[in-house]
Amino acid sequence: MAEVVLTKAQKILIIILNNQKSLKNFLNFLIVNRSINGSWDNSNLPKIFNPKKFTIKKKLNSNELQKLLGNNYSNPKVNLDIDFSVSKGGYRLRPHRDDITRLYNFLIYLTDIPKKNGGSLTIYRKKTKKNIRKSFRRFPKISELEVVKEFTPKQGTVVFFQSTPNSYHGVKRFIEKNCPKRFFIYGSYALNKPVIWKFNDIPYYPHIIKTKKKMLTSFHDANYVTVPVAN
Numbered sequence: 001m002a003e004v005v006l007t008k009a010q011k012i013l014i015i016i017l018n019n020q021k022s023l024k025n026f027l028n029f030l031i032v033n034r035s036i037n038g039s040w041d042n043s044n045l046p047k048i049f050n051p052k053k054f055t056i057k058k059k060l061n062s063n064e065l066q067k068l069l070g071n072n073y074s075n076p077k078v079n080l081d082i083d084f085s086v087s088k089g090g091y092r093l094r095p096h097r098d099d100i101t102r103l104y105n106f107l108i109y110l111t112d113i114p115k116k117n118g119g120s121l122t123i124y125r126k127k128t129k130k131n132i133r134k135s136f137r138r139f140p141k142i143s144e145l146e147v148v149k150e151f152t153p154k155q156g157t158v159v160f161f162q163s164t165p166n167s168y169h170g171v172k173r174f175i176e177k178n179c180p181k182r183f184f185i186y187g188s189y190a191l192n193k194p195v196i197w198k199f200n201d202i203p204y205y206p207h208i209i210k211t212k213k214k215m216l217t218s219f220h221d222a223n224y225v226t227v228p229v230a231n
């Protein structure tokens with residue numbers, strides 16, 4: 001693997017991520033219930049940070065996943081998952097929302113990718129005249145979405161975003177031609193249980209879509225709805 005030279009900003013970020021006090025402050029920020037009108041909040045605040053990685057990665061069908069998660073989503077713990085990756089030419093991600101356990105996502109780009117080579121992170125939201133919709137599928141049709149912002153990978157850029165029911169995002173096809181490899185760090189803060197979101201005091205409940213097919217826990221289709229659906 002090619003050697004990655006870190007910028008000053010990245011070195012500082014690594015120091016921050018490894019510093020107990022700043023991590024504690026950051027976790028406090030994550031668990032504070034802000035309840036600002038027009039913002040998404042997590043209904044069940046985590047009180048414990050689990051230093052061990054426990055995001056479950058198993059191949060299950062929807063019934064087995066349901067059993068594994070149970071139906072009591074209160075008193076969750078929060079954990080940090082962090083990894084390093086490189087995208088090859090042709091890499092793309094269709095618009096989606098992440099796993100129902102996610103609170104925050106972040107990306108740290110380690111190389112500069114010219115705009116013409118694609119690979120940009122695109123942030124979408126559901127098209128709507130009203131402020132909010134009643135249902136948020138994990139994989140909506142592209143026609144249901146509108147682009148909010150696009151980020152071209154730039155060395156040292158950190159993108160940090162909440163993983164709410166309306167946090168749709170994708171990656172435009174990356175063309176690996178006359179440019180460096182697309183190195184990046186990706187991570188998330190996730191609960192050990194599904195997140196019940198609320199927006200202007202209206203709760204949004206996760207609902208796992210039934211399937212007989214066994215797939216990884218993180219690949220399951222799920223909806224967010226205002227009325228809980230019995231499983």
Ligand SMILES: [Fe+2]
Binds near residue numbers: 096097098169
């Ligand atoms: Fe994602």
